[in-house]
Amino acid sequence: MHQLKCWANIGNYETSMSKSLKRLGLSLVQNVVAVSSAKGGVGKSTTAVNIAIALATSLSLRVGLLDADIQGPSIGKMMNLKGKPELQSHGPHPLLRPLENFRVKAMSMSFFMEDESKPAVLRGPMMSSTFDKLMFGTDWGKLDVLIVDMPPGTGDAQINLGQRVPLSGAIIVSTPQDIALMDVRRGVEAYRLLKFPILGMVENMSYHVCKNCGHKEHTFGEGGVKRTAAQYGIDVLGEIPLDIAICSKSDAGSPVVASDAESSHTAAYINIAKKLNQKLGLQILEKETKITIE
Structure with missing residues (x-):
């Protein structure tokens, strides 16, 4: 069965990490940020990819991108990356070498799938094991930010x-x-139960601008994310328009931030990346201050 074959492909890369070394691949990663949504189809992966590239190219940060959607991986296609990652020696604990494009290191289940059109039908324990191998068993090296593209749900x-x-x-x-x-x-309620710090919200497909007359139309309603964010005391990091260029460039493996540096869409993603960087900088400062006080 395809689900067993694709899992076996990554299973060949099984590491001998003990529980005390579970974070081996993350040892030099400064920040891990999840890009999430409890609902599918809202453009979460497209947002994750463009934010990652903006952090790497505009802010010159060291960035990684993990596709945590084991059953529906899309990062490989969006990042124009194919092929099985190499297994490299890391002392007694071999690690996977991530593939790289647009100055972003990437890891995805799609790299291990012989036919991406076939489903990876995996039970919970197998998905958790695969997640471990991709997250902890990858040699991310020294990163400022690891962006994790989460699957929908909680x-x-x-x-x-x-x-x-x-x-x-x-x-x-x-x-x-x-x-x-x-x-x-x-999702917000679930993340709070899990004690996830919520850095902010992004409103995707926020509006559509007519190319002929310039009229801005809020196709899916107006201000919904702002109202929800205010309800929970969460910042809005930015609004991304509904535009065919964003979709088509992602489908072609050439995300808009990488292929159209001067566009207003790229500027919107860069602005989100800058706000995220500021958030992470404040978090680091708070941690350092707390240590000093203690």
Whole structure:
């Protein structure tokens, strides 16, 4: 069965890490940031990819990107990356070497799938094991930020991340549509139970600008994310328009931030990246101050 074959491919890279060395691959990663949404189809992966590239190219940070959507990986296609990662020696504990493009190191289940059109139908324990291998068994090296593209929902992946990874915080992506925001509220409540720091929200597909007349139309409603963010005391990091260019460039493996540096869309992602960097800088300062006081 395909699900067993693709899992076996990554299973060949099994490491001998003990529980005390579970964070081996993350040992030099300064910040881990989850890009999440409790609802699928809101452009979460597209947002994660463009933020990662903006952090790397505009802010000159050392950035990694982990595709934590084991059953529906898309980062490989968006980042124009293919092929199985090499297994390299790291003392007694071999680690996977991430693939790289647009100055971003990336790891995805799609790199181990012989046919991406076939489903990876895996039970919970197998998904958790695969997550471990991709997260902890990758030689990320020295990174300022590791962006984790989360699967939709509030299940195993979110619990694993919250309980087992030194998470700096989460960015929540949503459209302004009421039905999407219902799931966002559930997600916020779940993340608070898991003690996820929420760094901010991004409103994707916020509006559409007519190319002929310049009229701005709020296709999925207006101000929904701002109202929800205010309800929970969360900052809005930015608004991304609904535009075919963002979608088509992602589908082509040439994300808009990498391929159209002068566009207003790229400027919007860069602005989000700058705000995220400021948030992470404040968090680091607070941690250092607390240590000094103690």
